[in-house]
Amino acid sequence: MARTWQGAIIHHSASPASTTTMADIDRWHRERGWRGIGYHWGIYPTGQVERGRPDDQDGAHAGQPWNRTHLGIVLIGNFEHQPPTSEQYQALRDLLDRLEFGREKVKLHRGVSATSCPGRLFEFEQVWREAGVQPGPARIRVFVADQELNTQAVRVEGKIYLPIRDVGEALGARVHWERVGGEEIVRIEPGL
Numbered sequence: 001m002a003r004t005w006q007g008a009i010i011h012h013s014a015s016p017a018s019t020t021t022m023a024d025i026d027r028w029h030r031e032r033g034w035r036g037i038g039y040h041w042g043i044y045p046t047g048q049v050e051r052g053r054p055d056d057q058d059g060a061h062a063g064q065p066w067n068r069t070h071l072g073i074v075l076i077g078n079f080e081h082q083p084p085t086s087e088q089y090q091a092l093r094d095l096l097d098r099l100e101f102g103r104e105k106v107k108l109h110r111g112v113s114a115t116s117c118p119g120r121l122f123e124f125e126q127v128w129r130e131a132g133v134q135p136g137p138a139r140i141r142v143f144v145a146d147q148e149l150n151t152q153a154v155r156v157e158g159k160i161y162l163p164i165r166d167v168g169e170a171l172g173a174r175v176h177w178e179r180v181g182g183e184e185i186v187r188i189e190p191g192l
């Protein structure tokens with residue numbers, strides 16, 4: 001039966017990024033007398049994600065009560081010496097999104113235990129930075145009586161603005177503009 005986890009705790013493997021495997025960690029943890037790898041997920045420098053301990057089991061990574069309440073995620077590498085790769089940060093973010101863990105549900109190991117894990121070069125903010133290309137604003141299409149207007153609309157602070165002449169003329173109105181003294185006057189005469 002699936003368990004409900006309250007969040008996740010992030011670790012580094014504190015071992016060489018280029019050679020360490022999840023199988024290595026599994027072996028190290030068995031040598032400590034544990035029933036296999038204590039983390040539920042691992043993320044390689046390439047961004048490849050690998051499952052560790054099944055997520056219907058308590059972890060063995062942060063002591064109690066955390067092992068019961070929080071999934072353990074290990075990033076392969078030693079972030080005292082070199083930072084995670086951008087692929088690792090991105091894969092971590094993707095995994096957290098998939099698990100539906102927002103930042104309030106994610107802790108670093110050092111936040112719950114007396115340890116430097118996941119290393120001084122791990123930057124929590126990097127996980128939440130929006131990835132690469134920002135999507136532009138959605139294109140706004142305007143229709144008058146099922147006819148798409150050839151116009152340009154913009155959204156500013158929640159309101160959509162569009163050229164009154166384009167809209168008025170599409171509705172059969174005549175639109176006049178004039179400047180009178182310090183004022184600009186727009187007149188819309190409804191069509192017949």
Ligand SMILES: [Zn+2]
Nearest residue numbers: 011012109117
């Ligand atoms: Zn740790």
